[in-house]
Amino acid sequence: MADFTLDEAYERLRHTGPERDGWLSNHAPMAAEALVRHGYGDRVHTWLDRYADRLTDRPRGISPIPVAQWRDPLGDPSRAGDWLDYFTRELSGESWQTVLVRWWPRLLPGIAAGATHGVIRVGHAVRALRDAETPPRIAELGAGLAYWAARWQPLAPPGTAPYPVLDPRRALDRVPRVPDQRFGIRARLAQLAGSAEWPAAAGAVPGDPGATVPERLAAIVDAAVVRYGSHGYASPVMLVHAATAPNAVLRTLPALPTELWQPSLAAAWAATAAVTAAYAPAEARAVPAVRPDQACDEVWSRAVHSGDEHAIKFVDTAIDTYGRSGDRALPGLVAESIRPLTGD
Secondary structure, three states, X not given: OHHHHHHHHHHHHOOEOOEEOOOEEOOHHHHHHXXXXXXXXXXXXXXXXXXXXXXXXXXXXXXXOXXXXXXXXXXXXXXXXXXXXXXXXXXXXXXXXXXXXHHHHHHHHHEOHHHHHHHHHXXXXXXXXHHOOOHHHHHHHHHHHHHHHHOOEOXXXXXXXXXXXXXXXXXXXXXXXXXXXOOOHHHHHHHHHHOOOHHHHHHXXXXXXXXXXXXXXXXXXXXXXXXXXXXXXXXXXXXXXXXXXXXXXXXXXXXXXXHHHXXXXXXXXXXXXXXXXXXXXXXXXXXXXXOOOOOHHHHHHHHHHHOOHHHHHHHHHHHHHHHHHOOOOHHHHHHHHOHHHHOO
């Protein structure tokens, strides 16, 4: 049933645009995949009904993008319709794995696209495709790649020196904050180019050099999930992506050749560091005492009941962290962390 529900949801959304209200992301495909994944398929269509008034029509193309001239329109949001058409053609002639592997290294340098929603949407689509290859799931991957291409946005260049801190949580504590936090993410990320501390913070990926790439990437995700409990209050919506963006990369790794894993790790860390620099507060907030016996099902129920797309996606990622750590306090911490999102 769940498989059919997700495909039905993707079909409902196939003719909607990747953004709304200027440049806010269409979260519906990502939330639907997470809901189905965790056994809430019976809530998907009701959730989509409530979200429908936020959606816009699929944008029309301006001019077809030639295969050999893909670089010029990269990062041009006015060509979103052309990019959607482009990936429809790509995926009609080749396997989704072939298209993903060709485009992943092209898109990876622009991982900040759409406040990291480009890579997040691709990560959800890849996870769905690894369960079952169906036409709606392939089409959803194409939509995610198209959104990433249209909003492609590189970060300020990182450095190459080895990081002096192995623990990703301590590394996040050392990420420099952008000085002017009055405006949106594009204005904030632009300030990283003028930061003397940014190249070292972004370029030196923390973690045990002897660990595998998936292990190091998982440690970054886990650090961002836990840190959200003490820092997420500053920007509850935006700081969710410090965890969900690297987790999208982690979920995509099994579909990529191993030679792409290392650059994927580097880009994922840069994305987490960038979101942290843009939105983290100057001071951590004390985390209130939490119930040590709170179950993940309770936290999921709270997120689903709220209907908030960011709460749903954050809990989806936090459950991955819980599966690795088994920390009994983590569900309670997540429950407290998402209060601003769920309205509790």
